[in-house]
Amino acid sequence: MINEETLYDLGTAAKKAAKELAQLPSQAKNRALNTMAQALRTKLADILAANQKDIAKTHDSGRPESFIERMTLTEERVESMAAGLEKVAQLADPIGSSHKSWINEDGLEISQRTVPLGVIGIIYESRPNVTADAVGLCFKSGNAVILRGGKETINSNLAILNVLKSALRKSGITEDAVAYIDNPDRQLAQKFMQMNDYVDCLIPRGSQGLIQNVVKQATIPTIETGVGNDHLYVHKDADLDKALAILINGKTQRVSVCNALETLLVDQAIAKDFLPRVAEQLADYNVLVHADQAALTYFPDGQLAKPQDYAQEFLDYEIAIKVVADYDEAINHIDQYSTQHTEVIVTENYSVAQDFINAIDAAVVNVNASSRFSDGEKFGFGGEIGISTQKLHARGPMGLDALTSYKYVVLGSGQIRQ
Incomplete structure (x- = not known):
């Protein structure tokens, strides 16, 4: 189980993995995504068994049926997760593309090139499908991801994560590209929200209480996904x-x-x-x-x-x-x-x-x-990392493009500024 010391080791490994992913060819990413999808189908029984453990425990705790429904996995929902990964594999890779370029008065060729954010942290609650959606979108956009799900779905999330990690290993890609904080301790969660040296962006998904808690406590730049009234x-x-x-x-x-x-x-x-x-x-x-x-x-x-x-x-x-x-x-x-x-x-x-x-x-x-x-899959994004209700950087269903930034590339022939 992750503790404070190993949390920073996790961050170090993710940062190293992000450098590798940023340079990974599209073909390699797509092959890995398709391998992940097939692995989910192959391990369907294991995933559903883990989910049943979570459901039984949550039933005993007296949670309402609407909460149980949100965390329940079925064969159809696992298939939807797998199909979502395959859709992401079919989407154009945003990394390395140039949105615009021009030549300035000094003869410099300037272009704006899309790059990954780096390491993305995602804190979410009771929907285990988020695990697969987040991994797929972060991976395709060249980002490493550190996940922290709700304690109610710990078995489901770990079962899904282990399947996805095994697919990465099979594809010859570092499994440090995907990490999971399996310790529900709140103080550890707060440490995670303040790991600015390791995590480039934080995305909370869940109730208003969870989202506002992250927004208020995090020192990492946070994209606020919204409550839906x-x-x-x-x-x-x-x-x-x-x-x-x-x-x-x-x-x-x-x-x-x-x-x-x-x-x-x-x-x-x-x-x-x-x-x-x-x-x-x-x-x-x-x-x-x-x-x-x-x-x-x-x-x-x-x-x-x-x-x-x-x-x-x-x-x-x-x-x-x-x-x-x-x-x-x-x-x-x-x-x-x-x-x-x-x-x-x-x-x-x-x-x-x-x-x-x-x-x-x-x-x-x-x-x-x-x-x-109002959904990333229905918008053609192959899934979504969340629906942003803020206005800076990203808004609405967040697909691949929302998980990228850009840098300017300037090509010259020896020019100096006068």
């Missing part, structure tokens, strides 16, 4: 069939993820036509409704919404609903409560849709499409 605004010119389908998909298709819907806003002009249909559909999924006074009429089993309900990321079969007078009230509500993750409007009015796109400050803005599409 995601809104669906059904405008008076909406196609109500589309709106209902988008609502049910966004709220119930998978409740425990950050791109699930948490608040529904409905224009007053269509409330009487739309909300009875909403009530019928949500009842089929046993969704608990927190509604304002105007909406509560349509939800006999609902609860009167409190202000904090509109700020809540439920991650469960719960939703907050509010009837708004018009577009302006909807925008004001979103501005007040948004976590700047994903916001959705359903409308057939082109001008209103464009106004919404321009007015909303969020990493992802959807028009007539489910919030569940």
Whole structure:
């Protein structure tokens, strides 16, 4: 088990591995990624057995079912992890590419070349698929990665990690490219967050509490991945069939993820036509409704919404609903409560849709499409390292490009500055 002394050894090894990965040819990286994918399939039984140990222990601790769902692996989810690695292998390698070049007045050829960040630290909670996604994206972008997952999924994460490390060995690549902190001690985690000499970037994924804890304690530059208090605004010119389908998909298709819907806003002009249909559909999924006074009429089993309900990321079969007078009230509500993750409007009015796109400050803005599409895999990134809600360096679903920086290369023929 990692302790304070070996933590720094881990950092030293990762830093050395990052130098090797930065110069690794694309073909070698792609072969290794495909080997990792096949290894996950081969070791499926071992991974699922490890996951069952974690689930049994978590059940005994009294965690809610939504939490259990988030940490559960199935054959389909492991296959999705493997397929994600293969998709990453098929993507263009961003490392070494030049985005722009020019010749200045002194005859110098100047270019901007993409380079890896170096060593990336990722702190996450209860979703073991993050282990494979993070390794794949960091590896393809030439970065070493140090992972620290939640204690609830320690067996699952280590099982996945060991499979990926064995694939690296088989591919002739240093297994120090991937490391895992298997000690749940919080003081050790704080040490990790302050390893500026070893780790170039820190990315937290999980609850608001975890993310804010990392942001406040870390001295390493941190990319803040956001909590998803995601809104669906059904405008008076909406196609109500589309709106209902988008609502049910966004709220119930998978409740425990950050791109699930948490608040529904409905224009007053269509409330009487739309909300009875909403009530019928949500009842089929046993969704608990927190509604304002105007909406509560349509939800006999609902609860009167409190202000904090509109700020809540439920991650469960719960939703907050509010009837708004018009577009302006909807925008004001979103501005007040948004976590700047994903916001959705359903409308057939082109001008209103464009106004919404321009007015909303969020990493992802959807028009007539489910919030569940706010996802790196669905964006064609082969997975994601997280969804950034900040504005510096990266925003939205973070794929390969978000895990890179750049350097300027200047080619001359003996010029000196006068």
